[in-house]
Amino acid sequence: MTDTTTTELPKAYHPAEIEAGIAERWLASDVFAPDGKGATAGPDAEPFTIIQPPPNITGSLHLGHAQRAAVEDLMIRHARMTGKAALFLPGLDHASIAAQFVLDGIIAKEGETRQSLGRERYLERMQEFVVATQAVILGQERRLGASLDWGRLRYTMDDGSAKAVRTAFTMLYERDLAYRTEALVNWCPGCRTSVSDLEVISTPETGAIWSIRYHLVDEATGQPTPGETITVATTRPETILGDTAVAVHPDDDRYHALVGRRVRIPFVERDVPIIADEVVDPSFGTGAVKITPAHDRDDYETGKRHSLAMPSILDDTAAVAGTGTAYDGLDRYDARAAILADLHMRGDLAREQPHEMVLGRCQRSDDVIEPRLKTQWFVRAAPLAARALDATRSGRIRIVPGQFEKTWEHWLTTIRDWNVSRQLWWGHRIPAWYCSDGHVTVSAAPDGPASCGTCGRTAAELQQDPDIFDTWFSSGLWPFSTLGWPDDTPDFRRFHPTSVMETGYDIIFFWVARMVMLGIELTGAEPFHTIDLSGLIRDPLGQKMSKTKGNVVDPLAMMEEAGADALRFALIHGATPGQDQRFGPQKLELARNFANKLWNAARFVLGARPADLPADAPRVVPDAADLRVADLWIRSRAAATTDAVDRALADYQFGEVTRALYDGIWSEFCDWGIEFAKVELADQENSPAERAATWWNLVDALDRYLRLLHPVMPFVTEAIWDALPHRAADPAMLIVARWPEGGGRDARLDGQVGEVIETIVAIRNARAQADLPAAAWLTTEIAPPADAYVVFAQLAPQVGRLARARPLTLRSRPTDLIRPEGALEIVLSAGGIEAVILPPSDAGAGADAGIRDRGRLEKELGEAEGHLAAAQTRLANESFTAKAPQAVVEGARTRAAELEEQVARLRERLGR
RNA sequence: GGGCGAUUGGCUCAGUGGUUAGAGCACGCGGUUCACAUCCGCGGGGUCACUGGUUCGAAUCCAGUAUCGCCCACCA
Numbered sequence: 001m002t003d004t005t006t007t008e009l010p011k012a013y014h015p016a017e018i019e020a021g022i023a024e025r026w027l028a029s030d031v032f033a034p035d036g037k038g039a040t041a042g043p044d045a046e047p048f049t050i051i052q053p054p055p056n057i058t059g060s061l062h063l064g065h066a067q068r069a070a071v072e073d074l075m076i077r078h079a080r081m082t083g084k085a086a087l088f089l090p091g092l093d094h095a096s097i098a099a100q101f102v103l104d105g106i107i108a109k110e111g112e113t114r115q116s117l118g119r120e121r122y123l124e125r126m127q128e129f130v131v132a133t134q135a136v137i138l139g140q141e142r143r144l145g146a147s148l149d150w151g152r153l154r155y156t157m158d159d160g161s162a163k164a165v166r167t168a169f170t171m172l173y174e175r176d177l178a179y180r181t182e183a184l185v186n187w188c189p190g191c192r193t194s195v196s197d198l199e200v201i202s203t204p205e206t207g208a209i210w211s212i213r214y215h216l217v218d219e220a221t222g223q224p225t226p227g228e229t230i231t232v233a234t235t236r237p238e239t240i241l242g243d244t245a246v247a248v249h250p251d252d253d254r255y256h257a258l259v260g261r262r263v264r265i266p267f268v269e270r271d272v273p274i275i276a277d278e279v280v281d282p283s284f285g286t287g288a289v290k291i292t293p294a295h296d297r298d299d300y301e302t303g304k305r306h307s308l309a310m311p312s313i314l315d316d317t318a319a320v321a322g323t324g325t326a327y328d329g330l331d332r333y334d335a336r337a338a339i340l341a342d343l344h345m346r347g348d349l350a351r352e353q354p355h356e357m358v359l360g361r362c363q364r365s366d367d368v369i370e371p372r373l374k375t376q377w378f379v380r381a382a383p384l385a386a387r388a389l390d391a392t393r394s395g396r397i398r399i400v401p402g403q404f405e406k407t408w409e410h411w412l413t414t415i416r417d418w419n420v421s422r423q424l425w426w427g428h429r430i431p432a433w434y435c436s437d438g439h440v441t442v443s444a445a446p447d448g449p450a451s452c453g454t455c456g457r458t459a460a461e462l463q464q465d466p467d468i469f470d471t472w473f474s475s476g477l478w479p480f481s482t483l484g485w486p487d488d489t490p491d492f493r494r495f496h497p498t499s500v501m502e503t504g505y506d507i508i509f510f511w512v513a514r515m516v517m518l519g520i521e522l523t524g525a526e527p528f529h530t531i532d533l534s535g536l537i538r539d540p541l542g543q544k545m546s547k548t549k550g551n552v553v554d555p556l557a558m559m560e561e562a563g564a565d566a567l568r569f570a571l572i573h574g575a576t577p578g579q580d581q582r583f584g585p586q587k588l589e590l591a592r593n594f595a596n597k598l599w600n601a602a603r604f605v606l607g608a609r610p611a612d613l614p615a616d617a618p619r620v621v622p623d624a625a626d627l628r629v630a631d632l633w634i635r636s637r638a639a640a641t642t643d644a645v646d647r648a649l650a651d652y653q654f655g656e657v658t659r660a661l662y663d664g665i666w667s668e669f670c671d672w673g674i675e676f677a678k679v680e681l682a683d684q685e686n687s688p689a690e691r692a693a694t695w696w697n698l699v700d701a702l703d704r705y706l707r708l709l710h711p712v713m714p715f716v717t718e719a720i721w722d723a724l725p726h727r728a729a730d731p732a733m734l735i736v737a738r739w740p741e742g743g744g745r746d747a748r749l750d751g752q753v754g755e756v757i758e759t760i761v762a763i764r765n766a767r768a769q770a771d772l773p774a775a776a777w778l779t780t781e782i783a784p785p786a787d788a789y790v791v792f793a794q795l796a797p798q799v800g801r802l803a804r805a806r807p808l809t810l811r812s813r814p815t816d817l818i819r820p821e822g823a824l825e826i827v828l829s830a831g832g833i834e835a836v837i838l839p840p841s842d843a844g845a846g847a848d849a850g851i852r853d854r855g856r857l858e859k860e861l862g863e864a865e866g867h868l869a870a871a872q873t874r875l876a877n878e879s880f881t882a883k884a885p886q887a888v889v890e891g892a893r894t895r896a897a898e899l900e901e902q903v904a905r906l907r908e909r910l911g912r
Numbered sequence: 913g914g915g916c917g918a919u920u921g922g923c924u925c926a927g928u929g930g931u932u933a934g935a936g937c938a939c940g941c942g943g944u945u946c947a948c949a950u951c952c953g954c955g956g957g958g959u960c961a962c963u964g965g966u967u968c969g970a971a972u973c974c975a976g977u978a979u980c981g982c983c984c985a986c987c988a
Contacts, residue, residue: 011947011948013948013950202984202985209988232988233988234988235988236988247988279986279987279988280987280988281987281988284987284988285987285988286988288988289987289988290988291988292988296986296988297986298986298987298988299986299988300986301986357987357988358985358986360986371986403916403917404916406915406916407915407916407983407984410914410915410916410983410984411983411984414984414985505982505983506982506983508983509983509984536982540923540924542980542981573936574924574925576925576926578917579917579918579925580917580918580981580982581924581925582924582925584924586923586924586936586937586938587924587936587937589936589937589950590936590937592950593936593950593951594950595950596948596950596951597947597948597950597951599947599948599950600947600948600950600951601947601948602947603947603948604947604948605947606947607946607947608947655925655926656926659926659935662935662936663935667935670947670948671952674947678947761953761954764953764954765953765954765955767953767954768941768942768953768954768955769954769955771941771942773942774942774943774953774954775943775945801945804945829932863932866932867931867932870931870932871931874931874968874969877968877969878968879967879968879969880968880969881968882968883967883968883969884930884968884969885930887930888930888931888968888969889968891930891931892930892931894931895931895932896931
């Protein structure tokens with residue numbers, strides 16, 4: 001398998017083509033599965049599992065999904081390369097209510113509705129719809145290079161999930177953590193279902209508040225008294241029809257005498273009591289509140305406290321119903337208008353004022369949510385939340401970044417019971433059956449219970465609950481249902497609890513908290529040890545991307561244009577944990593350019609193979625004795641990048657990973673490493689063995705960078721790596737190659753070569769400032785620092801070429817430099833380096849150059865003096881020298897001494 | 913009403929106590945050197961939102977203010 005030869009790369013970098021070819025190779029070799037035929041991790045390898053949010057099956061992926069996949073795939077590829085049994089399980093979510101909302105829209109165009117099709121045909125349509133969309137989604141994930149184990153593809157509506165849902169619910173029911181009761185729920189009249197508290201979006205709106213006079217009842221006659229009224233304030237006059245009391249505050253003197261009296265509710269002509277309750281704020285409105293227990297959360301509580309009747313006055317479509325008034329059948333808003341008009345006619349509408357308020361709207365349909373009394377299934381939240389909180393407080397689950405722990409705490413400590421039943425069709429049926437006596441039988445059996453658990457009536461006499469589960473109930477089981485739970489499968493045993501759950505912070509409550517709560521309760525273990533929360537992708541203006549705004553960009557188009565690698569890099573590069581990022585074409589361009597740069601660097605390395613190196617020469621570790629100082633520096637910097645990448649990965653700082661790689665590969669390896677190596681490879685004074693060593697060293701460095709970059713840009717790195725000569729122990733593909741070892745950096749050498757680089761930059765700078773011809777070779781003398789003289793001497797050919805400084809002479813001391821009239825002077829603070837550059841005599845620029853050079857030196861002197869003054873002030877401060885760490889003080893002293901030296905020399909040069 | 917986050921060069925963003933605050937883009941100047949013009953070289957550009965505090969030392973920690981954004985929230 002091992003291929004020691006070098007292959008040529010095509011001159012131009014065409015990402016789309018390269019990526020298609022590589023994807024094919026990966027899929028064919030089955031390397032994505034931790035136990036596939038191409039996997040390198042043995043059966044005893046440490047398992048590592050990433051939990052990704054299964055995308056909704058309703059549509060195609062957007063940039064947010066692409067970012068999820070990029071980050072998750074980065075982690076999983078890294079884990080795979082470190083020898084772990086890395087499982088990245090693909091999946092899809094049936095997205096119950098979201099899917100129905102989409103499908104309802106589609107069939108509406110055909111003139112159909114849910115009701116007109118009927119449950120059976122509607123579900124058939126849904127099935128057709130999701131089959132089509134799932135192909136699109138999975139194709140997009142593949143295109144992105146997500147190394148998902150396709151053989152384990154799961155779906156929240158598959159048989160395994162169905163079994164998990166039934167079992168989970170049965171367990172909760174048996175533990176009294178799921179119960180059925182009549183309670184006030186959030187009703188969406190558009191979706192015709194209840195929704196959870198999370199699906200109600202608080203929306204500030206300007207509405208109106210009306211003051212309405214209710215007439216007190218004369219207890220003697222039993223008739224309302226025309227002159228005696230109490231005025232209540234309401235924003236929803238239509239709910240008058242459901243009023244069963246008027247409440248005032250017990251300490252409110254204005255109404256004290258009225259408590260216990262009765263008022264007549266108009267239209268329904270019902271007499272209801274005036275009650276005293278602490279819930280009333282005497283300073284708001286009139287201080288008297290109408291109580292509608294069946295259609296308001298506060299009133300419901302008040303109603304329970306006072307044992308009030310709770311008549312419902314709205315039907316499933318939020319039309320008035322069952323009041324026995326003329327308003328029955330009217331939509332709630334039409335009824336409101338009619339009632340207001342009628343109240344006005346009766347003279348009982350006291351006033352109307354604009355009013356700022358917060359309305360609950362349906363997350364899906366935007367309809368105003370109506371609180372209604374319904375018999376529903378609930379999951380008891382408090383005990384589950386307590387265990388979830390314990391998991392994070394004890395550190396068994398870590399939330400990254402930590403700032404989200406507060407959010408987590410707050411939500412879980414104020415959580416209310418979760419309404420899990422939905423009056424929808426697309427989803428898992430609630431496994432509860434009722435007999436004619438109303439006994440409830442909950443069963444996890446695929447075909448339901450054999451008989452009523454209470455009275456023994458046969459299955460045929462039982463009726464299954466028509467409702468389905470909230471879609472998040474099945475997603476909440478995802479980490480373990482996908483591994484085989486409730487069965488004790490090999491996957492479940494091996495991969496659960498999983499490792500890292502990664503998602504956007506927007507579904508921390510919907511999904512993450514539910515997984516933790518249900519996971520701990522049902523499996524006895526936290527479903528993952530780390531919650532990694534990413535920020536959201538926004539458009540270049542900082543707006544959320546949405547179809548209605550029309551600012552959604554198709555990831556596929558971006559990948560076609562710039563490559564999946566570029567898209568991945570761009571998405572990861574801009575990511576700071578938990579922070580949103582604006583995403584625009586510039587970021588993609590940066591990433592595409594980087595891929596192109598790497599491609600060309602690789603082309604250079606491959607093409608630079610010494611001609612006298614036999615084509616079949618095995619890849620060797622270059623003999624240290626044959627390595628030049630430039631080679632050692634390249635090696636040291638690659639090691640430094642490795643350490644930086646490792647640190648960033650350990651901290652989930654993925655943006656840092658790409659920054660370290662971008663700088664390491666571009667600014668160090670390409671800008672200096674390759675340029676240095678070119679000189680060594682061309683130097684005929686180097687022996688063939690030395691030139692070979694330099695080349696093998698370049699290959700080593702490139703190989704290392706490719707490994708480090710592979711999790712971010714898998715395709716281009718795989719393609720280049722394939723063209724490199726491999727080591728004997730290497731596998732056939734980079735995706736399963738070993739992650740580089742850390743360590744090996746030579747800080748002293750880095751410092752000295754750093755001074756060489758500074759000198760080259762300074763010479764280029766002086767040349768440019770003096771407006772000397774870019775192509776001219778300049779006679780130059782350098783006086784390097786004494787301790788770096790050897791390194792300067794070894795890199796002198798590089799300095800000569802990169803600074804176009806030839807002939808180049810090194811002097812031991814600055815005083816040894818020969819300074820002809822009109823020469824450019826360089827005085828660096830670092831290491832006391834000085835250099836003298838002789839402008840070309842034929843350029844005729846000598847005099848001019850000297851003047852410009854003087855300007856540059858003046859400016860440098862000014863800067864140096866400023867820094868020196870600051871350094872001296874710091875050192876003159878006794879508490880600084882006494883209290884600051886010794887190393888810091890030493891550093892400041894050295895710095896001051898260097899600056900002092902530089903200032904003195906600059907002054908001398910300038911004749912001051 | 914509560915909570916969280918942001919505020920750093922023209923733009924987009926890094927940088928969680930220590931020399932001279934960085935990057936990409938944009939901008940100016942110069943480049944047909946055999947990896948790359950999707951490139952190379954050089955440069956200009958920032959009182960790190962404001963005020964106060966802690967500290968020998970603050971973009972960084974604390975308090976407050978302002979602006980923007982997000983999340984949570986049953987005052988009719």
